[in-house]
Amino acid sequence: MLLFDELSADEKTKVARINELTEQFVSADKYVFVTPLWNFSIPPQLKAYIDTICIAGKTFKYTANGAVGLLSDKKAVHIQARGGMYSEGPDFGDRYLRTIFQFIGITDVDSVIVEGMAQMPDQAEKIKEKAILQARQVASSFAKESVRM
Numbered sequence: 001m002l003l004f005d006e007l008s009a010d011e012k013t014k015v016a017r018i019n020e021l022t023e024q025f026v027s028a029d030k031y032v033f034v035t036p037l038w039n040f041s042i043p044p045q046l047k048a049y050i051d052t053i054c055i056a057g058k059t060f061k062y063t064a065n066g067a068v069g070l071l072s073d074k075k076a077v078h079i080q081a082r083g084g085m086y087s088e089g090p091d092f093g094d095r096y097l098r099t100i101f102q103f104i105g106i107t108d109v110d111s112v113i114v115e116g117m118a119q120m121p122d123q124a125e126k127i128k129e130k131a132i133l134q135a136r137q138v139a140s141s142f143a144k145e146s147v148r149m
């Protein structure tokens with residue numbers, strides 16, 4: 001294992017930035033993730049961010065019974081746009097993010113999914129209106145203080 005002091009100046013700068021982002025995430029009360037569905041999943045930039053916030057000892061810990069999330073008093077919303085329909089299909093975007101939230105202890109999670117506007121352009125307006133309505137409902141519960149378990 002490399003010690004921090006043994007890293008190059010460039011590596012130290014990068015590690016310091018990763019730590020800063022992890023601390024920023026831990027200190028927040030609420031999270032809003034807005035993503036497009038890319039090839040059934042999330043964009044690689046977000047995957048890199050997830051690797052920055054899933055840190056043992058900070059957002060989860062290992063116990064004799066397995067990993068336990070440490071961010072139990074937080075809430076999150078995931079808003080995702082998808083060209084096609086995936087609610088009953090191979091969606092690894094929303095499902096993946098929800099798995100990550102669960103892993104780090106965030107159980108109060110809502111999703112707003114806008115899907116199918118590219119696949120069914122004639123229904124695009126209707127799909128958008130439905131999503132806006134859902135977003136308003138989610139926003140009103142998201143603004144409240146209490147955390148659902």
Ligand SMILES: Cc1cc2nc3c(=O)[nH]c(=O)nc-3n(C[C@H](O)[C@H](O)[C@H](O)COP(=O)(O)O)c2cc1C
Pocket residue numbers: 035036037038039040041081082083084085118
């Ligand atoms: C690289 C790339 C991959 C995509 N993959 C999918 C996909 O797997 N399924 C899908 O329904 N739409 C896919 N799309 C379409 C986007 O999900 C859709 O355009 C969505 O509205 C993007 O959000 P945005 O309008 O905020 O950019 C893809 C788009 C791009 C650019």
